[in-house]
Amino acid sequence: MNNxxxxxxxxxxxxxxxxxxxxxxxxxxxxxxxxxxxxGGSYGSTLRYKTVERMKSVxxxxxxxASGEISDFQEIMRYLDELILYDNMWDDGxxxxxxxxxNYLTRVMYNRRNKFNPLWNSLVLGGVKNGQKYxxxxxxxxxxxxxxxxxxxxxxxxxxxxxxxxxxENLTFEEGVKLLEKCMRVLLYRDRSAVNKLQIxxxxxxxxxxxxxxxxxxxxxxxxxxxxxxxxxGSW
Amino acid sequence: xxxxxxxxxxxxxxxxxxxxxxxxxxxxxxxxxxxxxxYSILSRDYSKIIxxxxxxLMASSGFQADVRAxxxxxxxxxxxxxxxxxxxxxxxxxxxxxxxxxxYKRFFPYYAFNVLGGLDSEGKGCVFxxxxxxxxxxxxxxxxxxxxxxxTPFLDNQLKSPSPLLLPAKDxxxxxxxxxxxxxxxxCFASASERDIYTGxxxxxxxLNASGIRREYLELRKD
Numbered sequence: 001m002n003n004x005x006x007x008x009x010x011x012x013x014x015x016x017x018x019x020x021x022x023x024x025x026x027x028x029x030x031x032x033x034x035x036x037x038x039x040g041g042s043y044g045s046t047l048r049y050k051t052v053e054r055m056k057s058v059x060x061x062x063x064x065x066a067s068g069e070i071s072d073f074q075e076i077m078r079y080l081d082e083l084i085l086y087d088n089m090w091d092d093g094x095x096x097x098x099x100x101x102x103n104y105l106t107r108v109m110y111n112r113r114n115k116f117n118p119l120w121n122s123l124v125l126g127g128v129k130n131g132q133k134y135x136x137x138x139x140x141x142x143x144x145x146x147x148x149x150x151x152x153x154x155x156x157x158x159x160x161x162x163x164x165x166x167x168x169e170n171l172t173f174e175e176g177v178k179l180l181e182k183c184m185r186v187l188l189y190r191d192r193s194a195v196n197k198l199q200i201x202x203x204x205x206x207x208x209x210x211x212x213x214x215x216x217x218x219x220x221x222x223x224x225x226x227x228x229x230x231x232x233x234g235s236w
Numbered sequence: 237x238x239x240x241x242x243x244x245x246x247x248x249x250x251x252x253x254x255x256x257x258x259x260x261x262x263x264x265x266x267x268x269x270x271x272x273x274x275y276s277i278l279s280r281d282y283s284k285i286i287x288x289x290x291x292x293l294m295a296s297s298g299f300q301a302d303v304r305a306x307x308x309x310x311x312x313x314x315x316x317x318x319x320x321x322x323x324x325x326x327x328x329x330x331x332x333x334x335x336x337x338x339x340y341k342r343f344f345p346y347y348a349f350n351v352l353g354g355l356d357s358e359g360k361g362c363v364f365x366x367x368x369x370x371x372x373x374x375x376x377x378x379x380x381x382x383x384x385x386x387x388t389p390f391l392d393n394q395l396k397s398p399s400p401l402l403l404p405a406k407d408x409x410x411x412x413x414x415x416x417x418x419x420x421x422x423x424c425f426a427s428a429s430e431r432d433i434y435t436g437x438x439x440x441x442x443x444l445n446a447s448g449i450r451r452e453y454l455e456l457r458k459d
Contacts, residue, residue, distance in 0.1 A: 015244060110301050113246050114344075141248055142301030145271060145279045156276050 017069040017120040019043055021054045022193045023155030024065035025183050026124045027167060028133050028148050029176035032204035033126030035065045036180040038188075039213055040195035047195060055201040057208040059084045061129040062098040063201050064105075067152040068121035068140065076119060079108065098127025098134035102144070110142030122152035128205050151183070154191040159183035173202070185216050247347050248273055251434025252284050252297035253383030255391075255421055256353035258361030258376050262414045262445040265353035265363075266421045267295040267381075268429070268456060270437040280437040280458065287449070289314055292327040292354035293442055294334070297381030298368070299347035306346050309337055327354030331364040331372060338370030345369050349380040355444060361409055376408035383428035383435040390424060414445065422454055429456045 024037045041049030054073070055065045058080045066073035083104065087096055096104075102125040112118050118140040126135045137152065138144040149163040162183055171179065177200055187194045196218065201210040223230065251272040256265040267284040270277060285295045286307050294310070296303040313333060317325050325333070331352050338346055345368045352364040365378035376397045379387040398406035410417065421441055429436040439454040 106304075110305060113301070116246060118244065118246075141246055141299075142305075143248060143250065143273070143278070143299075144301070144304070145282050147279055147281070156278070 013117045014069065014072065014120050017072075019048060019070045020120075020193075021052060021067045021070055021073070022191055023151060023153045023159070023187055024054065024067050024122070024124045025151045025155045025159045025163075025180055025187075026065060026126050026135055026137075026149065027163060027171070027176055027180065028126075028135050028169070029171040029173060030169075031173065032128045032133060032202065033063065033135055034173075034176045034180055035063060035124060035126055035201040035203075036184050036198060037065050037067070038184065038195050038198040040193060040197070041070050042193045045193070047193070050195060050197060051213070053199070053210075055199060055210055057201075057203075057210070058101050058125075058127075059087075059096050060207065061095065061203075062101045062125060062127035062134075063203045063208055063210075064101070065124040065126075065152075065201070066121050067123075069119070072119040072121050073123075076105070076108070076121065076123070080104075097129035097132075098125055098136075099129075101125060101127070102134070102136045102138070102146075106138050106142060106144045109138050109140060109144075113141045124150055124152060126201075127203055131205065154187060154194075155183070158186050158190055162186065181216055185218065188216060188218065247299050248301075249298065249347070249382075249434075250278070250300040251382045253379065253381040253387065253425070253428055253432065253435045254284060254295035254297055254349070254351045255379045255387060255424055256295065256351040256363040256365075256377065257391075257395075257412070257417045257421065258353065258363040258409045259412060259414060259417055260361065260409050261355075261359060262417070262443060263293075263353040263355060263361040263363065264414070264417045264421055264441060264443050265293045265295050265351065266425065266439060266441040267297070268383075268425060268435045268437060268439055270435065271300060272434050275433075277437075283440055285440055285442050287442075288325075288330055288352075289327070289354075290324040291444065292325070292330040292352060293444060294350055294352050295380075296348050296350045298349045302346040303348045306337065306348050306350075310334065313337070326357050327352070327362050327364075328356055328374075330354070331362075331374070334364070334366065335370040335372045338366065338368065342369050349384075351378050351380050353444065355446075359446060361444075374408065376410050379424070381435075383425075383432040386428045386431055387424045390427070391420075394420060414443065418443065418452065425454070425456060 037054040041052040136146040254267040271282040441452040
């Protein structure tokens, strides 16, 4: 069957996501880029997977963080690894920088939306090459931009106001991690699909390091957490 | 699993407002630098104005991914034009090219609302205004995008351009001096950002005249 209103190809389109990851937060700091993401993989509202790596290195100079459909992200990683492999085969001393990778992803995402067959992700791309820091983002319909700090999904609502207050160009590594942890803690409290198991990825001129998974210290004894209806008389 | 998301849409509206004013020997083209989606701000510093040729500038609002695709097509077509004719495209030629490029996608349109400003071959200011599918018109001034409903009537009131029905046809360029036009643009955006949530953060003004290109910036409301 292949006519105007429906074809076999329709059944292969992502009409909604299955297993999804939540926010990714990224910032520039003194020596490069820092990214943070938790390791949850949600199946609708069920927390199905708890050890999903949502940040991966791309070549020598870039790192990618993904929210949205996990399988689509893994497909994107196959595209990128092939791209980097074929680039290395030239063996000409040139290599893809973060700007090139971001541009490539932007075109892939936009091209798939043009085919009404989107890759269901919001991606964050960071990197350092030739002393230039780069931090950008793309979403599933191809909207993209660069900034000093970016965040996907709930992160755009909850983390970016914090970053606008506290971010500055000369953050040290320790200050950057502390700032990202503050963002991730707010997300943990307020985003129901966030989990307390996260990784922080660092990229500098020296290369990529992705931390081991770890947890944040939380404090649930705030009065408003313990008795949320106080001061809201008449509500249940 | 029950469907939890709204139906997928290939389009988004990233907001933004563009204004262009043509004078006797200059053209002022301006746009804010906010990029939004729904009630969220994505970036406070995203430029909507690009230079397509020596004497033509385009400001675009609407769906950012389509706008960028459109800008890339125009840049590629202009590069081919330069190789074939060994000169820069004129602003009226670029205006026709933009119209054709938009109409080419008539049945899956670029969701882009553009104003094209520049100097014509006589050095006179020109402004071309478009809809998303390529209808266009040469005018003396124009506004497009989310704040256009607020700014257009204000410009109509201030600039009182001659009716296009007049015979013989009268020139559409505005009688303002360059600095008066710049001040008018600043007033427009300061007002639009009070009422339109998709307009704000920063105003980028590009001024094109015989001596070249100049840029000015003005901070706008950030809420």
